[in-house]
Amino acid sequence: MAVRKVLHYGEPSLREVSKEVHKVSKKISDLVRDLLDTMYAQNGVGLAAPQIGENVRVFVIDVATGNEPLNPMVFINPKIIKKSGAVKSNEGCLSFPEAYTDVKRYKNVMVKAINEHGKPFVMEAKDGTLLARAIQHEYDHLDGILFIDHCMNRFEAESVLKKYNLPPLDPELLVEEKELEEELSKND
Numbered sequence: 134m135a136v137r138k139v140l141h142y143g144e145p146s147l148r149e150v151s152k153e154v155h156k157v158s159k160k161i162s163d164l165v166r167d168l169l170d171t172m173y174a175q176n177g178v179g180l181a182a183p184q185i186g187e188n189v190r191v192f193v194i195d196v197a198t199g200n201e202p203l204n205p206m207v208f209i210n211p212k213i214i215k216k217s218g219a220v221k222s223n224e225g226c227l228s229f230p231e232a233y234t235d236v237k238r239y240k241n242v243m244v245k246a247i248n249e250h251g252k253p254f255v256m257e258a259k260d261g262t263l264l265a266r267a268i269q270h271e272y273d274h275l276d277g278i279l280f281i282d283h284c285m286n287r288f289e290a291e292s293v294l295k296k297y298n299l300p301p302l303d304p305e306l307l308v309e310e311k312e313l314e315e316e317l318s319k320n321d
């Protein structure tokens with residue numbers, strides 16, 4: 134399989150809504166291998182198919198750190214079926230080299246998906262863990278939503294983008310998150 138080129142912010146396919154997978158064909162298995170190879174090559178925690186220019190609903194995550202054995206997780210046609218709580222999360226993205234900013238995320242999520250063998254599964258990630266945040270981050274990529282659309286502070290996000298010569302925020306695309314904002318302001 135192959136390490137593929139990761140598209141950077143500004144490429145149109147990062148803003149597209151990706152298509153459902155109808156069958157876990159050889160083409161999809163190859164895509165999953167490429168996603169994993171590319172994610173590991175870039176030391177990423179997650180990677181979604183649109184980031185390598187394939188607009189299909191597939192992403193991979195591995196939250197293992199240090200000496201922990203690799204633990205690749207594959208999500209095909211994922212759906213977030215439950216979400217609650219709120220957490221502030223400092224995030225980056227392989228499509229935004231070097232840019233990090235604080236974003237709003239749900240603390241707990243439950244996701245339903247199928248794996249690389251075509252088997253359905255349900256996974257719960259709680260307490261704002263890296264896994265809980267990564268699931269939301271990667272899931273968004275399938276709908277053309279990027280982490281900066283959830284930024285806590287527009288000015289900070291703008292300055293980070295500018296610093297790394299990335300295109301500015303699109304205010305039209307910022308996600309309305311009244312509930313999360315209220316919850317987060319309570320925690321402060």
Ligand code: ZN
Pocket residue numbers: 225226227228270271274
């Ligand atoms: Zn990303």
